[in-house]
Amino acid sequence: MTTAWIDGRPAPAAALQALALTNYGHFTTMQVRAGAVRGLDLHLERLRDATRELFGRDLDPARLRAGWRGALAAAGVVDCTLRSMVFAPGADPAPVGTDDAAVLVLDVVSVAREPAAAALRVRSFGYCRAAPNLKHLGTFALFHHRRLALLEGHDDALFVDAQGRVLEGSVWNLGFLDGAGVVWPEGPALRGVTERLLQAGLAEAGVPQAIRPVGLDQVADFRGAFTCNSRGVQTIGAIDGLEFAASGDAARLPREALERRPWQPL
Secondary structure: OOEEEEOOEEOOHHHHHHHHHOOOEEEEEEEEEOOEEEOHHHHHHHHHHHHHHHHOOOOOHHHHHHHHHHHHHHHOOOOEEEEEEEEOOOOOOOOOOOOHHHOEEEEEEEOOOOOOOOOEEEEEEEOOOOOOOOOEOOOHHHHHHHHHHHHOOOOEEEEEOOOOEEEEEOOOEEEEEOOOOEEEEOOOOOOOHHHHHHHHHHHHOOOOEEEEOOEHHHHHHOOEEEEEEOOEEEEEEEEOOEEOOOOOOOOHHHHHHHHOOOEEEO
């Protein structure tokens, strides 16, 4: 069951109407287990920075955490998927100010999720998201391209820019295995919390990493690839029909790195 809350109370219809009619805001999505989250500090940082950029005001992390705890308590769960959305309650988000109350935080609680076990077969599309530094509410193009991929018999969409550089997937980042370590594609893409957690975990384990441009015509040079998002890590089995040699175990190394990251209580 999916439930929506504002400050630990059921979200009123007026707030949901404002969110539906004015597609201006941002969000983050977390997997909560036993009332704790991996990368909680990174989620708080993401929401703080985006609120400053989109609304010109600060967002108290204590308010966020209290709302999350209240939402979970009201929903009666300790394991869930938690999406926290920040938006303006009125029709015009342009006015600026410093009052926290001038923006609403909608917390949506739904069933806990894990990555699928099967390897993804993805299809590439030329697309670069608007304002890629923000996890904003403008998600139409992400799911539209994913639908196009599904209609062609693939599992998901992979985005490349006008220069043919691999950027990101519909709702995930990706890394490549080069036989020695991990290569992260460089380019205008949303930098995910799980990506940052993996980079920290791999660094602690002494795994070589590089961040550099990766052309779509270069993916055949890699042994394998994987996706990462709030659900975790999943193997990429093929890109545009090109099979990876290490498709069976490509997720093992990053998954172990993620397992080493601590859970932080809400």
